[in-house]
Amino acid sequence: MFERLKTMLVKEFTQLLRDPKMRFITFGVPVFQILIFGYAVNTDVKHIATAVCDLDNSVRSRELADRLQQSGYFDIVRRVGDQREVREIIDRGQAKAVVQINHGFEDAIRGGKRAPLQIIVDGTDPNTARIVLAYAVTIAGRFSDQILVERQIRSSGIIRPTGMVELESRAWFNENLESRNYYVPGVMAQMVLIVTMMLSSMSVVREKEIGTMEQIVVTPIRRWEFILGKTVPFAVIGYINVAIVTLVAAFWFDIPFRGNLIFLFVATGLYLLSTLGFGLFISTVSRTQQQAMMSSFMFTFPAMLLSGFAFPISNMPQPVQYATYLNPLRYYLYIIRGVFLKGVGAAVLWPELVGLLVLGAIILPFAVRRFRKTLA
Amino acid sequence: MCSQKNREHSPYFSHGDLDNTVTLKELVKRFGDFTAVNRISLDVKKGEIFGFLGPNGAGKSTTIRMLCGILRPSGGSGTVAGFDIVTDAEQIKEHIGYMSQKFSLYEDLTVEENIDFYSGIYKIPAEKKQPRKEWVIAMAGLAEHRASLTATLSGGWKQRLALGCAILHEPPIIFLDEPTSGVDPISRRNFWDLIYRLAADGITVFVTTHYMDEAEYCDRLGFIYRGELIALGTPEELKTRHMAEEIVEVLCERPQDAMEIIEELPGIRHAALFGRGLHVVAERAVEAIPAITARLATAGFQAPQPERIVPSLEDVFVSLIETKDREAAPQQEFER
Numbered sequence A: 001m002f003e004r005l006k007t008m009l010v011k012e013f014t015q016l017l018r019d020p021k022m023r024f025i026t027f028g029v030p031v032f033q034i035l036i037f038g039y040a041v042n043t044d045v046k047h048i049a050t051a052v053c054d055l056d057n058s059v060r061s062r063e064l065a066d067r068l069q070q071s072g073y074f075d076i077v078r079r080v081g082d083q084r085e086v087r088e089i090i091d092r093g094q095a096k097a098v099v100q101i102n103h104g105f106e107d108a109i110r111g112g113k114r115a116p117l118q119i120i121v122d123g124t125d126p127n128t129a130r131i132v133l134a135y136a137v138t139i140a141g142r143f144s145d146q147i148l149v150e151r152q153i154r155s156s157g158i159i160r161p162t163g164m165v166e167l168e169s170r171a172w173f174n175e176n177l178e179s180r181n182y183y184v185p186g187v188m189a190q191m192v193l194i195v196t197m198m199l200s201s202m203s204v205v206r207e208k209e210i211g212t213m214e215q216i217v218v219t220p221i222r223r224w225e226f227i228l229g230k231t232v233p234f235a236v237i238g239y240i241n242v243a244i245v246t247l248v249a250a251f252w253f254d255i256p257f258r259g260n261l262i263f264l265f266v267a268t269g270l271y272l273l274s275t276l277g278f279g280l281f282i283s284t285v286s287r288t289q290q291q292a293m294m295s296s297f298m299f300t301f302p303a304m305l306l307s308g309f310a311f312p313i314s315n316m317p318q319p320v321q322y323a324t325y326l327n328p329l330r331y332y333l334y335i336i337r338g339v340f341l342k343g344v345g346a347a348v349l350w351p352e353l354v355g356l357l358v359l360g361a362i363i364l365p366f367a368v369r370r371f372r373k374t375l376a
Numbered sequence B: 001m002c003s004q005k006n007r008e009h010s011p012y013f014s015h016g017d018l019d020n021t022v023t024l025k026e027l028v029k030r031f032g033d034f035t036a037v038n039r040i041s042l043d044v045k046k047g048e049i050f051g052f053l054g055p056n057g058a059g060k061s062t063t064i065r066m067l068c069g070i071l072r073p074s075g076g077s078g079t080v081a082g083f084d085i086v087t088d089a090e091q092i093k094e095h096i097g098y099m100s101q102k103f104s105l106y107e108d109l110t111v112e113e114n115i116d117f118y119s120g121i122y123k124i125p126a127e128k129k130q131p132r133k134e135w136v137i138a139m140a141g142l143a144e145h146r147a148s149l150t151a152t153l154s155g156g157w158k159q160r161l162a163l164g165c166a167i168l169h170e171p172p173i174i175f176l177d178e179p180t181s182g183v184d185p186i187s188r189r190n191f192w193d194l195i196y197r198l199a200a201d202g203i204t205v206f207v208t209t210h211y212m213d214e215a216e217y218c219d220r221l222g223f224i225y226r227g228e229l230i231a232l233g234t235p236e237e238l239k240t241r242h243m244a245e246e247i248v249e250v251l252c253e254r255p256q257d258a259m260e261i262i263e264e265l266p267g268i269r270h271a272a273l274f275g276r277g278l279h280v281v282a283e284r285a286v287e288a289i290p291a292i293t294a295r296l297a298t299a300g301f302q303a304p305q306p307e308r309i310v311p312s313l314e315d316v317f318v319s320l321i322e323t324k325d326r327e328a329a330p331q332q333e334f335e336r
């Protein structure tokens, strides 16, 4: 009874594997994407190019500059002695931050007065600037504490315990706060969306374009046989993508995979209901492969932006936050990060699973019903 | 023409299916305001080659698509192989073969893969798969190319392979929509030989074409023009009965100029360039011939005596279209 479906699948896979473009999309693109996100996209702020404008040129001022350097966050790339150069360094982008130590810095410390220290950051990229400032504040604070302690030792010879608050910070799940751990698993959600939606819609539209659809329509093939024949191969490709990304992430980038692989595959299946549903829908509204590709991209961009992949959903305006509930990517992305980094499963992620199931249960039947009209 | 005699013994009649024909009653298809097929009625008998002839845009493909159950008619009714084209479209699909106007096999699959695909889609029984495949390959003359990608085949081979794939499941009726367009003359001839062989086996062939020479090969013809069936009959009937006027052939130099002065003569309906001369449609040849001779002589043409000839199908078609256009013309002016 599955003879026709089997025939469809054999044909689809033969065509897919014969086409070098398709082979690249199936196996090359996942690796390519993951390498981009694993190596090139890095939002970790470290080794900030820094210039020091030391007008004091004292032991203390040099000590402070050393502290900055040794923290690992600041790389001192320039040392200038003239305030007027500061502007040019920032303008030319030679440094993202300039630390200016004014004349009289050491004297002020010795005299028990406030010793002003200035930091100028390039605010073009506000996220980075904010992080740089926070590091600078911390380092300056520690430096200040140390001066205090030294003074105590000098004046009384002993360290008298003084009450101090010490913050001990610890990041769970992504201990070193590496952005790679956050982005690489996310690539999976994006890739499965693009590959399954775009390829499945293009594959259907291609048959319309080259005229084979008309020939198929006069055969006794059933609608479900044709639709499954056109979606199952791309579901398989979707799974291959997931597997490739998981393997490269875990074994090449050492990204922790703490959850259950089977759970991930089940969630992927629910996600595929939506992505293939959208693909099928696009195939019913497109006449050419170009149109199908454009429609897929037009869907993908907002879906990416509103998924929490790069920008936190909680920062979005309220109405937009509600809109994200219609975005399958949002749920799947949350599931993936949960599975990879937190190692949680259905007990925690069931609302996301339900979200995917509901979306799939709406989109897929809708697309299938529309499909009849284009067949006729 | 193909004889009817061995058709009675063919395997296709063993189905016990008495209604293996096509019948259309007042079939209509509209696309918005535009009527592509306008109240067409016709019957196709078992085992005949029925030619559906008409210029581009006449509505041939639209009619065929309705018969194959791909397009829903806007009005009228029809049956194919005993099934209603509106309500039983799916059953029809099991009993027909269809070759669409556009080449529609997978160019990125090999000859054999294409055959296997349709063989699976039509659920050809396992024990018949191999013989049917060999039959198609032999019929299309593709023995040496069975593993070649379809894209690399020449036009004639592609056409024959497409035909083979459309009849893998041995349908009693096949619909061929301009099967020979864009194919060289030798391949066209070969293709028609195949059609004869199928018809000799008892298969009903419904074929559209706009080649007049191909029309002569058909058992019966329907002329379609602007969505309307304007004539129906065997090629002989059409040539003798459907033509009220007579045809006079005029051979002369500068036929273009001669055509203009001849058309001004009384009793002349129309003249058309035909080969190296003119075909003049006259109300009565006996009166037209002396008139043409005299007129051409005064105009200084060197011309042999014009002769009355048996009209070709093309003459008949052109004449029918002229008549149709004359009828439609006043109406069109009124509409403006």
Ligand SMILES: Nc1ncnc2c1ncn2[C@@H]1O[C@H](COP(=O)(O)OP(=O)(O)O)[C@@H](O)[C@H]1O
Pocket (backbone or CB within 6 Å): B031, B036, B054, B055, B056, B057, B058, B059, B060, B061, B062, B063
């Ligand atoms: N899907 C459609 N929508 C609108 N008009 C159509 C459609 N299909 C065909 N037509 C129009 O119907 C007319 C007949 O087309 P067709 O049956 O393809 O002609 P033929 O096959 O005789 O060349 C043409 O004018 C064509 O433009």
Ligand SMILES: [Mg+2]
Pocket (backbone or CB within 6 Å): B057, B060, B061, B062, B101, B177, B178
């Ligand atoms: Mg046509």
